[in-house]
Each structure stands twice: as structure tokens, then as C-alpha cells.
Amino acid sequence: MSGIVLPDLSRFQASGRETCFHDRHVGAQIYAGLDGSNWRLKDYEARGGYTALKKILGKVGVAGLTPEQVVAEVKASGLRGRGGAGFPTGLKWSFMPRALPVQKYLVCNSDEGEPGTCKDRDILAYNPHIVIEGMAIAAYAMGTTVGYNYIHGEIFEIYERFEEALSEAREAGYLGDDILGSGFRFQLHAFHGFGAYICGEETGLLESLEGKKGQPRFKPPFPASFGLYGKPTTINNTETFAAVPWIINHGGEAYLKIGKPNNGGTKIFSMVGDVELPGNYEIPMGLPFPKLLELAGGVKGGRKLKAVIPGGASAPVLPASIMMDLTMDYDACAKAGSMLGSGAVIVMDETRCMVDALLRLSYFYMHESCGQCTPCREGTGWLWRMVHRIEHGQGRPDDLKLLDSVAENIMGRTICALGDAAAMPVRGMLKHFRDEFAYHVEHKRCMVGPGASRTAPKAEAVAA
């Protein structure tokens, strides 16, 4: 059987023009010079691609770099994990037992499913070789000979493109058993998910890569000692690997200087929600939020900014007043009580109801909880049911306190961070928009938005 052949749907596909090839990046490194058609190996080489790999292997007329020197360069760059946690990349690489004579693995986390985020998709679609080069450099630094790129199942076309890029790289000798005649060996393969947010969590991802349910593992042991197939493994995000070639070419110091102390380099932000020009914006770390908002054309329809979730759905929401004073880097976002996360900036204007927004997020976490830990499995459903009844005019006087309590009791009591991720939006909303929730409970309708004029709420009975 050949299956169903779809008609030509190319006119419905994303072109990348609006999201990636606009000229509103600031000092782009990863997205520099892309136009959608120049993703192939020859184009990447024309942009200076694979020179960093050649450099470390001593193929550009100078002595190469030792693995220790590569790790030191990455440490000096201040590069931090771009997937969400912001862990220092060089430090993570130094945890790998490089000399241990066992098979070690390198994994790229391209399971980009944090609501709001679509940056890795554009890297893989329009500049896949930068990820391959970054992974090859990382493999060299950590003594790893086999790698996998775990790609979000929903972007299947990107998975197919990445496989094509891998073929090109193998053909050219950038991957294989004797890379560029240096004796360095690294084999890289593509893997696709099939719809599970939890596989973005690194140990859930490893389980999935082993052909199982993506239920996260208890840590410790950490992947650096017990990872894929029980072997030492390092997992980094797509954008993290993509940042590495620039660091090797220009030096860690130069990278650090582009950003802020402890927050080196550029970062790609996905500007989504109520902005005029949604898309990905690569900017120096530490740029003020108002500047980023301006790059994205400002709030849609010239309306007033109400709230922003600055780091993907799992990050606590911040009100406009805090956002407009915020710089976009890990430390500033943390200090403001939220997190930079994956760099997904979800913008909401003055007409948006925060109860409605939280309702959708709570549904998501309930739907995607893997079911392994009771506080998360039961708690996410409980949170959703409470927010649902508040939104539908059936809120009870004690509900806000109960929401606080349930969120509080999920935090820190689960194997992985999904529990915290479900609780943090609730806590953020209640911290900054408690009045709006209280209004809903008391008046059975919204303070803002189309629901504000609603007099007789349609209530569906949902038991707590």
C-alpha cells in the first residue's frame, strides 16, 4: 500500500519570509544571510560554514584545538542552554567522562513544543548545517562518536530536510568514520517524535529515543553518567548547538561581549500572540523588551500591552509595567520573577482575559502530563477544573486560595519539571492578576474582552 498522496499544498506552506527572512534581526549569527533557498551545504560553505570544524581539526593551516580547548572556549563564551533551563553549556560539556572507554552519545533536543516557540524549526529548515557543524564540534569536545537529533514529530517536513542535510554532510566528509581525514569519527542520525510535549524534557526524550513511552527518569543519575541506552550522554538544544560554530570562529570572549556578563551571545526570540509582526527575532542577549517589541511591530492594532509570558507557556506571566523595564536575558527575567525559558514571548493586549488565557494553558498541562507522578497527574486536572469553573461563572469564594494551594503542592514534588511548569503559570497569574480572577468569581463574568458584556454565562457543570 502506498498510502494517501496529498495534492500540492505548497501555497499553504510557511515561506519563512515573515518569520525569519525579515531584516529586523540585530546582529544575527544563526539566521544571518538566510533566504529560504540557501539551506544546502554549498550555500552554508559559501557563508563560511564548516570552517569552525576545520579549525578545531587543524585543517585551515594552523594547529587544531584540543577537546579541552574547545570546552574552555565554550565556557568562556557564557553560552547557556537555549532550550529553557539556561544551564551553562561549557560546564555541561565538562561533565562528560571523555576518557571513559565506553560508547558515549550526543543528543540534540529539537522537540520544540513549548507553546510559543518556533525558533528551532526555522534553524533546521533554513540553516540545518549549522546544527550539524555545532554537533560535530561538541562530539569532538566530548569524545562522542554517535549522535541523534530528536525532531518534533509535528514538523515532519523539517525531519525530512534534516535527513537530506545529513546526507550532504556525510557525502562531503563532515560526518563519518574519518572526518576530513583527521581520524575523528562522528555519526549523526535524525529521529522524529510523534506528539508528546513531555519528550522535550531531556530524560523523557531519552526514553522516547529508546522506543518507549516518554516518561521522564528520576535524576540523579544524570544523563552524563546514565543517558541513552544507559551510556554517558549530553543533550543540548538546537539553538545551543547552532551557536557553537560562531564561538569557535570568533572566540568565547567575543561571544560573551555581544551579550551581558553571564548571558553571552545572541538569542532568538519567538514573538507571538498580539504583535503586528509575529516571527523569530535574533538579537543580542540583554536587549530591552520595548526594543524587541518594536522590532515585532508593536502590539497588534495599536492596542495597549497588558501582559507578557516571556519564556514560553511554562514561564510565569509578567504585567506590562514590569515588562517595559525588563531586559531580555536569563538573569533579568529570573530577577523579575519569571524566566527567559526557550525565548518564546507570548504577548497579550488589553482586551485579553487572563482567566481565559490560563484556562487554555491549564488544559495543555493536564493533556500532556505523562501520568507518572500523582501530584502532576491529579493536580493538573484539578487546576484545569478550577480555572474552568471560574471562567464559566461557577467559581467559588475559596477557589483562589485553593488554586494557590494546589499549585504550591505540585511544585517540587514531581520527577520532572512539567509539574512546576503547570504550577508556575497559575502562580504568576494569581500574583499579578488576582483581581481579575476574583472579579470572575464574584461577578461570574470577565472584566475585559468580549466576555465583559456577557450577562448570562453559559455554565457547564464541572465537578472539582
Added chain:
Amino acid sequence: MSQGANAPMVLSEATRARFAREVAKYPSDQKQSAVMACLSILQQEQGWVSTQAEEAVARYLGMPPIAVSEVTTFYNMYNRQPVGRFKLNVCTNLPCQLRDGQHALEHLCQRLGVEEGGTTADGLFTIQKSECLGACADAPVLLVNDRQMVSTMTDARLDDLVATLKASTK
């Protein structure tokens, strides 16, 4: 196919070749790593993953059938029942909702006369809401038959898509 409903599924040479390409990526004692890819290949070829399909994958990879079933039941995109010829998954997560994702879902349901999750009487379309497709800047977005994403789906483009898909069956 002439097989009875409960007869073991026989994999074609072409399918086995596709499976082999996936299995080759992993260590020889870790063939199970290819289970997700093999299941998605069968879903693409047959429209859904039946118990027989799970068993065929289990035999091919040397896994217990229940371990394959654990995978199909865990991941959102496997169809454990037959679906329409075209399965449309509309993202309605918050970033998409802010840019009419929910509206797109409702428009499609209304246009095709189905409830969310349902299949049209002619068997052509199944409409489902989905979680984040990772394309938030292109909202409204939806996925056609797991493999083809379509973007910035205004009502006019949704109508165009439906007409294009329908026309391809004539």
C-alpha cells in the same frame, strides 16, 4: 487486501525497506528505537495503526506487542482508529488561540458539518484540535495527515484548502 480481519499483517518489501532504513540508525541490540518511525510509516501507508499493525512492528523489531502498544497509546499523533482520508489537526494552544486558532477550528467544523474530533459522513475529513505544533508565529496553523503543515490559515485559505483536498479525490 484479502486478509481476514484477524490475520497477521504481512509487510511488503517496500515497507520492510523503509523499516530497515530506520533500524540502521541504532545499535544492533537497540532496534526498538525504530518503533516510533515504523509505526508512523504504517500509519502513513494504512491511515491508522491497527492491532495487527502493532503486532507486525513488534515481530519486525523483536519487541513484545504490549511494548509497541504502550507507544501508540502514549503519543498523540498515532491514529488508533481509522480516520478520514484527510486528518486535519488545528493548533488551539494559547499562542495560536490569540491569533484565531480556535476560530480556525470552529470554522472548519462548521464548514464541514462535524464536531471537533469527528469525521465527515463522506469519510474525507477528520477534524481534531491539537497541542502546540511549534509554528506559533504562523498561526492559525494545522497539520494535514501528520506530515504536511499549512500556515496562516484565514477562513478563505481554510476554504481553499478544503476545496483543494476534495478536488484531489475526484
